[in-house]
Amino acid sequence: MTRESRMDKRKLRICGIGVLFSVISTSFGLEVNIPQSTYKVARGDQVAITCTFQPKNPVNNLIIISWTADPDGSFDDEGLNFGTFYSNDNHVDIDPMYEGKIQIDSNVNTRVSTLTLKQATLRENRRIKCRVNIPGDTVGQTTATTSLVVLVAPSDPVCKIKGTAEYWQNISLTCVSEEGSPLPTYKWQSYDVRNTPRSFPPKTTEQDGVLSLFNISADTSGYFICTATNEIRSASCNLTLSVMPYTMNIGSTAGIIGGVIAGIAVLVLIIYCCCRKKEKPEEFVMGPPVIEYHDAADKEDIEEGPTDARKASIEGGIDPKEKYELKAEKTPNLHSSEDGDRFDQDDRQDRTSHSRSREDLYRERDDDRRDNYNRGRYDDRRDHYDDREDHRGRNDDRRDRNDDRYDDRRDRNDDRYDDRRDYDDRRDRPDDRYDDRRYRHDDRYDDRRDRHDDHYDDRRDRRDDRYDDRRDYDDRQERHDDRRDRYDERQDRYDDRRDR
Template sequence: MAWLQGSFLCGALLGWVCLSAPGLAVEVKVPTEPLSVPVGKTAELTCSYSTSVGDNFALEWSFVQPGRPVSSSQPILYFTNGQLYPTGSKAERASLLQNPPTGGVATLKLTDVHPSDTGTYLCHVNNPPDFYTNGLGLINLTVLVPPNSPSCSQSGQTSVGASAALRCSSSEGAPRPVYNWIRLGSSPTPPPGSMVQDEVSGRLILTNLSLASSGTYRCVATNQMGSASCELTLSVTEPSKGRVAGAVIGVLLGVLFLSVAVFCLIRFQKDRRKKPKETYGGSDLREDATAPGISEQTSVRADSNNGLLERPPSASTVTTTKSKLPMLV
């Protein structure tokens, strides 16, 4: 009897828990590894879920461009109320592997993939009242594209002893291609130190050019989908005699101008040192100064006979005369 009562109590407790517990959690499973598909092929983005499918079950696939947040996703298709609604720019190429997707499989099939299809795809399952997870799975898709024919160009001087840069770039290619420069023909290869290339940027630096550096150079752009190339002919020339003569004349004129400037500066300094300084001390008397105590009227007298002016006694004479006068105490 006691055993029956215990069993009844356990069953009642389990029933109460089941009745009071909310709906089950929605669980969405997607591959953890990114998906890579060659351009023009069909991509299958696997998505599975587990939930108790009811009348409120809804499925949504959306797309996010690389580098943008999930909140800016663009819809691809909806499934709700038993109907499938493709939408957006991918609507004509998007479908579900199982339709209706009520058996736990919500795989998206995208045909004839384009380079613009590269990005993140969101598989979102919504099934009220199962709200205990976000019911969201993310898949990263990369559309593989071979590099197109790169563009080759050069910059810098192509004369002996100068430096030049060769550049190579492809506008298409996924993953991003690497670049390799090679020299064609049987001409001798320039010294290793004079060629430095960057496989990422596609730049080739040629330093200390010589006539042996002339020739045809090929740039090859490569990724896992294929390769493409372009060629460029480099012609190294010797500096012209007229250019060399002009450079020499320019140097000589510069030296001559500098020499004349230095000579004029030295001459100016010497002349400045030889020129006397017209300065007077406080105790010096000028030759034409008037002696103290003699008025201007008495210092100059007119000679009525010959019409000449009589020069007043000099400062030295006045000083001597004053020194002979007796001093009164």
């Protein structure tokens, strides 16, 4: 079989396939198709979307091809209209918003239309639609769609803490990127205070960049990193979480510390005042207690009531035994007073002497009690005073030891001062040498300057002498000129005389 025969067979097969498609299209109607279901392009790059169509009739007077985009789901978005092709005059009507930004190329013979976006933006990140309208050919698939994905790298996400980072609270860590296409996915990672990776606490949830932490504690503190990733690249942000005790903020902490310091200061002041009060010397009152005595009552008062006289004789208490004795003495005296007036005077004298003897007894008892009281009180105070003297002696010993320590330190300081003074003396010796050298150098300079001044004075004197000599010569010259003038005058007078 020759090569030409083979080519003829291939042509026949192609024609048969074309006739078959024609028959199928004629039987089923218009067919519109976009080869790819998804087109991906980086933002700012160019992309071309191709749409093919197969009409029912091979020949059509008018074919209208429209390129549009569906709404992206936002509230005020109604979709996009790129442009429309008309086959009757091969005219393309481009939307004013895309004038110069897109290009629509359509060929009715090859039944292909191409939409070219010169610089893709996020606005075109949606479903693109190709629609073919042929009058009289409305049966079949007249529209084809595809997804245009404009790839944009995620922007640097922003990490924030929602809630109060205190013990036993629930908080959320959010991570959001303002840009990113397709939408980035977020992943959180946790590190402890030693920068060691760790797992999340129990009951932690992570969804769409939100990390929810429940019943947090000091163990929850650490570093958290969020990474946003899409097909282009990834970006991350981090934050430091410091969980503090409940209501432990700066203001309350400062207030607590200030209150503690104030309380300590007041306590120290009270202790200091108490110690000062204890160290204050006690004033010893060496005088005996004052007991006031009164003279005995008159006889008339004794007759009226000896008990009242006894009460007025001494200020102080009388024990029950003495009261009983006084009562016993009072009864016979009353009986004796009833016997008659003849014994009144004797009884009065007896009572007076008896009362005086009892006053003496009371006075002696009071003296004994006063002596015992004063002796015991003086002994106690003397012992207390001796204790204070011992304490003062111990303080003197401490003071002497402190004085000895101070003297030792002062001696060591004096030795150090002497060493420093010796160092100053050694340091002054080079200074003295330097001064001697400087003085000798100054003397030499003064000698040289004096010799120079003398030499200059000699030169000046010689110069002055020369000037004086010249001035003398001028004087002689002037005198000579005067003489010559006088001679000329004489010569003139002589000539005048001769002429006459």
